[in-house]
Amino acid sequence: xxxxxxxxxxxxxxxxxxxxxxxxxxxxxxxxxxxxxxxxxxxxxxxxxxxxxxxxxxxxxxxxxxxxxxxxxxxxxxxxxxxxxxxxxxxxxxxxxxxxxxxxxxxxxxxxxxxxxxxxxxxxxxxxxxxxxxxxxxxxxxxxxxxxxxxxxxxxxxxxxxxxxxxxxxxx
Numbered sequence: 001x002x003x004x005x006x007x008x009x010x011x012x013x014x015x016x017x018x019x020x021x022x023x024x025x026x027x028x029x030x031x032x033x034x035x036x037x038x039x040x041x042x043x044x045x046x047x048x049x050x051x052x053x054x055x056x057x058x059x060x061x062x063x064x065x066x067x068x069x070x071x072x073x074x075x076x077x078x079x080x081x082x083x084x085x086x087x088x089x090x091x092x093x094x095x096x097x098x099x100x101x102x103x104x105x106x107x108x109x110x111x112x113x114x115x116x117x118x119x120x121x122x123x124x125x126x127x128x129x130x131x132x133x134x135x136x137x138x139x140x141x142x143x144x145x146x147x148x149x150x151x152x153x154x155x156x157x158x159x160x161x162x163x164x165x166x167x168x169x170x171x172x
Contacts, residue, residue: 001030002024002027002029002030005024006022006024006025009022009023009024010022010024046066049062050062050063050066057132058153059125059129060125060126060128060129060152060153061075061153063121063122063125064078064090064118064122064125064126067118067119067122068090068116068118068122069116070090070092070116071095071108071109073095073096073097074092074094074095074108075152075153076095076096076151076153077092077093077094077095077096077105077151078090078092078151078152078153079150079151079152080130080150080151080152081150082152083126083152085123085126085127088117088118088119088120088123089115089116089117089118090115090116090118091113091114091115091116092108092113092114092115092116093108093113094106094107094108094113095107095108095109126152129152130152133154
């Protein structure tokens, strides 16, 4: 409200020359009332979500995001070589975004890499994810269109290729 009035009175002074000075220049800008940041799930709600997502193609992604606080772009940029399952840690080195369908890689928000410890349960989830990913790649076979870039969380190519392959086999 203050900015709108300030601009309107400023125009009345400079453009329309209706008044000699802008009265809002002397007024103090009201303080912003900061509400609580968005609602955060309780531990029980998070457990329920992860239990529901268990078995989904992105369940490991959800688990890692919840237990490490890593951003979406950081997890999409995570490569297999950055995951140390024996040492129970991941190294976040960069981030990725998509502009007009094109993958754009960059640095983390702070511009620095960091090592994040993971709990034994998350290690187990990542091991299961790795096995599932390898099985999907084998099942897609010649229909796999992705690159061998070693990303932990690949795009949906595998799912689409498996669906296409299943349709072709079904039509035979």
